[in-house]
Amino acid sequence: MRLLQAHRYRTIQLLLLAVALMIVSAACAGDDAPASSDTANAAPPDVNVSDETGSDSAAAAQAVTPTTDPVMATVNGTPILVADFEIERDRRSMGMAIEPATADAFDQSVLQSMIDQVLIDQYAAQQGIEVTDEDVDAELAIQEQIAQQNDQTLEDLVAAQMYTVEEYREAIRDMLLWGRVSEAVTADVSPTSTQVHARHILVADEATARAIIDQLNQGADFAQLALQYSLDSSTAASGGDLAWVSLGDLLQPEVENAIFALPAGTLSQEPVQSSLGYHVVQTLEVVEDRPLDQAALARKKEQAFLDWLDAQRSAAIIEQHSGSVTGS
Structure with a gap:
């Protein structure tokens, strides 16, 4: 999970x-x-x-x-x-x-x-x-x-x-x-929703997050840095990949708001602070009316x-x- x-x-x-x-x-x-x-x-x-x-x-x-x-x-x-x-x-x-x-x-x-x-x-x-x-x-x-x-x-x-x-x-x-x-x-309830494909790197302090952003701006590989630095052990091995996210899917609303606000292919130049620490976030793709998988549709209907x-x-x-x- x-x-x-x-x-x-x-x-x-x-x-x-x-x-x-x-x-x-x-x-x-x-x-x-x-x-x-x-x-x-x-x-x-x-x-x-x-x-x-x-x-x-x-x-x-x-x-x-x-x-x-x-x-x-x-x-x-x-x-x-x-x-x-x-x-x-x-x-x-x-x-x-x-x-x-x-x-x-x-x-x-x-x-x-x-x-x-x-x-x-x-x-x-x-x-x-x-x-x-x-x-x-x-x-x-x-x-x-x-x-x-x-x-x-x-x-x-x-x-x-x-x-x-x-x-x-x-x-x-x-x-x-x-x-x-x-x-x-x-x-x-619609079986589709606007979804973003995003990734993140979770670290403990703002200084580390800003240092990672600097490295990414200089061409460093996001997946490699996620594996090296991210405290989120469930996503670090997959390069910080959060997969496809609909509004309301994430427990950290600050992260969700950030990835939905970014255009596709954009790295946030500011760390995103949440209750877990500081996140370096990047939105890879944005698709409107993307079909929900069975679990996501069930959650949407439940809500x-x-x-x-x-x-x-x-x-x-x-x-x-x-x-x-x-x-x-």
Whole structure:
């Protein structure tokens, strides 16, 4: 992996996949251990709580569902019950040691994912996006085959994750619905983007960076200097090559801004400072509407979906009821 490349696998969908597909990883591992801590610790964005009324979402919101049970939050009038929240929190915390100092943040992350699911459900209902019983059956059949191949039963593996079979069916339905809504809202994402092919040399101090620029201006070979000086071990051997970069791909925005600002074939005459040090950067090629590879297109669609979900939260009337959490 390149040191500068952003790894954008913070997709909220993976949280649902972790819940709905725990059985798969457990079956493949030959035991019924809980999901790994990496997956369990993946945190969605902070809860967006709004007391405003009259939003577009509110106009289209479902009527408040009558209930006498304690309510954790409401999303456009749809309640999230404390009892349901506590069960989901217990599922997510399996195999984790949650310290008191982080308990509130963990609770908020669980609640946010439940709020997001309600928003997904509401959008799907408005747009006529459905998951049929046959769709759920097909997914369960695949998981049952995997369980049988490992001499286990679907029922036992589901129970180990604190589900009944019927509850697990609903988790599968939620997962599939999430995926279909994601596909629908990202259907128009362009498979191309403006991209630059660039390279860099990362050093610790400005004086060294300027000395390298001087050598390059005198005809020194960029690839050789990258191999000799660059602190980025993932690109030094390839002459500092960052390959093709789209906006948003790099973790260091200063470097990204610099390479996009340079004309093709241009070496920056000023070092670019980032949190990692000082970069000597050169833009080799610039292509508009260059096709994205599969991974880059997936990242672009993921970001488009996350942006859409942020907009749904902002437009929704979300009321969080303080003091509803018990047993934290």
